[in-house]
Amino acid sequence: MPMSPTNPPLLTRKELDAQLGGAARAWLDEALAEAEHSAAHQDTEQPGGPYAAPSWELRYAAAGRYCGLEHADSVRALLLIEARAALPALTRLYEQGTAAERHAVLLTLHRLDLGPTALPLVEDALRTNDTRLVAAAVGPYGAAHLDPHNWRHAILKCLFTGVPVDAVDGLARRARGDAELARMLGDFAAERIAAGRSVPTDLTRVLELTTPGAAAPTEES
Template identity: 65%
Template sequence: MTHLHSTSGTPAAGTALGRTPLDELHTCVTSHLDSTARTWFDRALAEATDRPGLHGPISVWELRLAEAGRRCGPEHADAVRVLILRAARADADTLTRVYRQGTGAERRAVLYALPHLVPGPEAVPIVEDALRTNDTRLVAAALGPYAARHLGPHNWRHAVLKCLFTGVPIDEVADLPRRARADAELARMLGDYADERTAAGRPVPEDLYRVLALTEPGGEPGGGAGSEPGAGPTTDMSTAPAPSPHPGTPSREDGKES
């Protein structure tokens, strides 16, 4: 069964979900759902807002997160889940629980929701966990505006390197120009990685040169890919274990849900 009026997807999709105002996102979603899906979506939002009780060990609205792909279509599921989390006023503890218990798709939605719902650094462990996985969609979702504001320099540098290693487009890294500017340590790491690739007879990713250019002191702090002027890390996680640039722990499979 289709849930679309057209073949186009939700205008705000993927990592743009972390950067799109939620009222605008709601308008985008509802304009693309058919009447059946929209009715289900409105009911799910009402359940999340009212918190009518529990269904087994979890809230009813949490069950709707699992149903979102089937009810609204996979192209809208991420946005729908983010909006349900907003309606439920999910705090850092709730988001952590949903992330720990959820499928890959539900975890991705939690990561997209972080910049909208958690003002402080309390949810940084979720970001760090996502960066340790092999799921490139989780890695990309983890590097949105929330990570740009709160992920410490050490882990952030290794996350950028992991993007290059796993093929995650560097455009997915929010606020990249500002955070990379004049970062001599990041430049050193990029140079070492390029040397390793060259010595092994393997091509150097084009994105590496883009990031390397941004590390120059004269790099553009407020423009270019993934930038969000004004954001800045508020925690220094330099003593925490860094997410490996090489494949990490296997991620949970989404199953048939998306």
């Protein structure tokens, strides 16, 4: 099923219950109970020792099969939150997961108590050309923790791959008065024109936002 490269809203448990069938709701109940149990009995992982994935991590991978692909992001986000997933588990799920499983990790980072420690996952997503991963990487977590240099390059990545800048959380706030971003956008536009290629409409929009004192929108994108 084609997916738009923007950040979809994650459904709450109540909203999921209203949309899932009885078997899927029962599966979700069991999965969340397992995640809650794991959070309450977290053991320190032994570096280099044998690792057995907790049952909720297996459920994470199976979310689309049991709850439907359209609900998989929301189900996986709930599992991560309920399990109070720490960086080792998130890294494992991201590195070993499918693109859809990685996408859900990125969408949920800002809802977990991680600080900037999960930035390597965001930076990895920004090195891909998967538009859904790029869009998720510039969501709330990336907006909060990417440094100015990497954030500017993330904007260029969106323009290069065709990810709508509407996916960029806090765009107007971070772009306002950013002369370096304006310079980079100008260089990017000049390169496109020299190569006989069109300049993305979103580039002009972002460039206008870099103007010092640009009016803040009523609702930031």
